[in-house]
Amino acid sequence: MKLTVPMMLLGVLGWPAAVLAQTTTTTTTPIEHVIVLVGENRTFDNMFGAYQPKRGQTIANLLSKGIIKADGSPGPRYADAAQKTAENFGAYTPTPKTVGTYPTLPQPYALGAFGQRQDIPDARFPKTMPNGPFQITKHTGYGAHTGDPIHRFYQMWQQTNGGKNDLFVWVAETTGLGPSNPWLPLGPGKPTFQGGVAMGFYNMSTGDAPYFKHLADTYAIADNYHQPIMGGTTVNYLALATGDVSFFTADGKPAMPAAKLIENPDAQPGTNNWYTEDGYRGGTYIRCDDMALPGVAGIRNHLKALPYKAFNDGNCAPETYYMVNNMDPAYSPAGDLLPVAPDKFLLPPQTIPHIGDGLTAAGVSWKWYSGGRNDGVKTDKEYCAMCDTPTFFTSTMTGPDRHKLHDLQQFYVDVKDAKTFPAVSYIAPYDSISGHPGYAMETSFDALAQDVITRVKANPALWKNTVVLVTFDEGGGYYDSGYVQAIDFFGDGTRIPLIAVSPFSKRGHVDHTYYSHASILKFIERNWKMLPLSSRSRDNLPNPVSDPRNPYVPLNQPALGDLMNLFDFKRAARTEK
Template identity: 55%
Template sequence: SFDNLFATYEPAAGQSVANLLSRGIVNKDGGPGPRFAEAAQRQATVRDRYSVTPPTGAAFTVLPQPSTNYAKDVPHYALDTRFPADLPNGPFRITRYAPYTAAVGDPVHRFFQMWQQIDGGKKDLFTWVGLTSGEGSRKRDDPLSSTNQGGIAMGFYSMSHGDAPYFRELAQNFAIADNYHQSVMGGTGANFVALSTGYAAVYLSGAKPAVPPSSQIENPDPRVGTDNWYTHSGYRSGSYVACADAMQPGVKTIRDYLATLPYKVFKDGNCAPGSYYLVNNYDTGYGFDGTPKELGSAKFVVPPQVAPNIGTALEKANVSWKWYSGGRIGGAINKDLYCSICDPLTHSTAVMTTLLRRNLQGVDALFRDLDDEQTLPAVSFVIPPNPESGHPAYSTVAALERFVMQLVTKAKANPAIWSKTAILVTTDEGGGYYDSGYVQILDFFGDGTRVPLIAISPFAKRGYVDHTYYDHASLLKFIEHNWRLTVLSEESRDNLPNPEMTAADPYVPANRPAVGDLLNLFRF
């Protein structure tokens, strides 16, 4: 999340930033600040039916000790003894206890869980949801087992202590946004689909909406006799939801919440009757040769998708583009390096059954293309190899910094390329980490928490902190503005207007729902 990385960032004179330090939640030393209690995590109760705003009770006395879950280089699924068992109830500096280059546990970050974590804007259930929803347990069918989460979601890195030095340098010399958000509540797969289509993937059969196997439909209602242990969820389980049907588990509470908002959400929630939408992570829909993968109750893959996407839109406009993914090696993959759920155009029939699939290449190809402006496409999407992705547990922020530094250094080394380039660095989602920022609910799917965005370019405003409201649709709007493209579809969020931001509340658009186009980060 933004606070996980920029918690103690101090901008240049004349600029302001909304983070844990500026809000007084933490001090510059990373310890509790005068308004620390504003981030206190509370306990709640859900016994009969899933709720996005469950009845809350007492605050935790101390944070539960963080767990390692599957973090590299430490014992798996155990209490992380690097951290004390009596952390104060609120955000804590990770590097007070663990080296900056060390991996830590992976907080839960899935769709229905994040809706609960945000708790109607109070953001006080990150820890409780991690402990109770069942995600992270090695015995998913045993509600008495541990979720291996603890209080890890409340951890942050501290630039005032030297953490993330390269990202701090980039923020000082270029521009950042402190109001940029993941598009979908939850995790990686759905957010990459949103990044490429402005919408969500749908379960299809013969290119038409269909009902997925029951084993693949989400049910966040608590199991009988439990407090919030989801009935049907998990990476090899539920990921689809028919969000136009209030009778479906988990749907009514979200739609009821949308109805309480002081503005009308996009397209009444943006859910078509009879459609089951992917809200979590499933594997690629096609093989690399363009052959669709087999579907079935135990086949956790995305059916071939027919929705317009940014690749096909660029192609239609004769704008060159590529999607570079770490771990792609020619027509094969290195499974340790490749993130299949980060490669959303592999779901697209229009890409995978045509020569457009040649545009899906490896990161090695990117660094070759950067040698010559004639080979580098106009628009590039770049996904680091897994070990350099910054993802909790199997990567680190330090590793992501090294990758970004390598990319920026390579681009700047070629003046012909650098003189007309904008590099936009962000993350697909916040990793399940706590964030103190405002979240604008646009439709049934999100937005979710803030995530970092750094604009690196000779045109970026130096040291600028942009408060305009953005999410991943803003990247689409930026591309569409620059290359004069139309919106992707009737359902895509690039239809939303640019925000009208006011001094009275510089983070909340006056014309909600609205998302910006990133142009305020630059002087073109």
């Protein structure tokens, strides 16, 4: 289907007028409303590692693989998840040489956790635990603030270690949060305040996360859905909206950021994997087209060694500095352009197309709801600016689409009227109920998901043709045992949960198709007959062709599904309330 784009957007989107012929709001499925609800920082195994699916379904998780038993204790194949030690002196590599195995798991820390000491090991956990996954709630109870695992770009590449998934603890213990952070005395030879926190999981078999278990039993989940970019919140929220990565700009064009903002993951002299520059107040940008620059050759050589060709040869445009770690937008919620400077840690205005641009071009209604947006940056730990993704973009913040960005409170008003509710909407929670380790709890996002879904169901005219896609921005650095497909220089990353809640969802189904955030874009585009967002966005990738004997690894890599396998559109919608 060809689309009509308002003339004011042609320059922004870069779509030639010849391919833009008509506008459509007709859907190809019975789904007329897509709501994307995004929690924070949970891998699939962290949430669903002990989930037991309905009879007739199979799943890939800690329990099914024999890594744990249903009671959370070590299983017969516990050693498959054992964490290794490694060496990486000098130039960075995403696959360091492993040299040993941890005899026991280092005691977790509670870094970032409300109400807990940050600078000593978390006394709620034993000083020594078996080397592998552990059930968090055996030590803290259900509903507690716990530590925040490291989850930055170069660290995540090393954590997954080329698919072995055996360096989560070693990476956390050797690089920590990065050397440019003023709030902890970090440096070579000093503690990273991590320990084995990354190996924690919740146990649905013993009563944890009961609402998410109910959703999985009742609707459809994916056990092969991934965060698209190695790293944290900003890059993965941006990929959720663009299928791409952002970059440093000046006057809307690629430019070079200040030297202190450029990543350098090469080990400092005399250290084992202590990065030269990678801090929340330091390295953020990478230029991945130049093999001579720090950190680049290791990943590019890893991609070249794959048995298939990476997407767009790595997706590294010339002389472009891509943002791979967290920054806030240069626009305020009100649309004011804030000063961009090396000490401000703001991403300059972005011009790549995002899903809002595509929906507007197609004449499809949309809104982005963000908790605390009305209060802006004044509310401590409530408004997540980096989660308010359209705020990063010139097309939105300088045009009429700015009025499609709302506080979460507006969702509670809009959901009551099916006739005016947007076709596509995204919900970014208040920080305190996002489920993020440290300052939020897993239980808080459970409660938000239940509240949102209950409100949608309370409006039968809306519920009858809606899907609520519940997912997480990224895995937060938690361990996961699943396969990871290398697509380009930037990822994929670890598995994260996805639940499709709809009258048309397959009942109690576990879908093994390989998906990522770009799969949500593909679903929206297929449903409303839209084009991919750009030539380099991952919504261009084909749907996977799979071998039934191993459905988790596409035969036609790189490939991403479009979520259609989660639904059964041939039968009438269910009418449960």
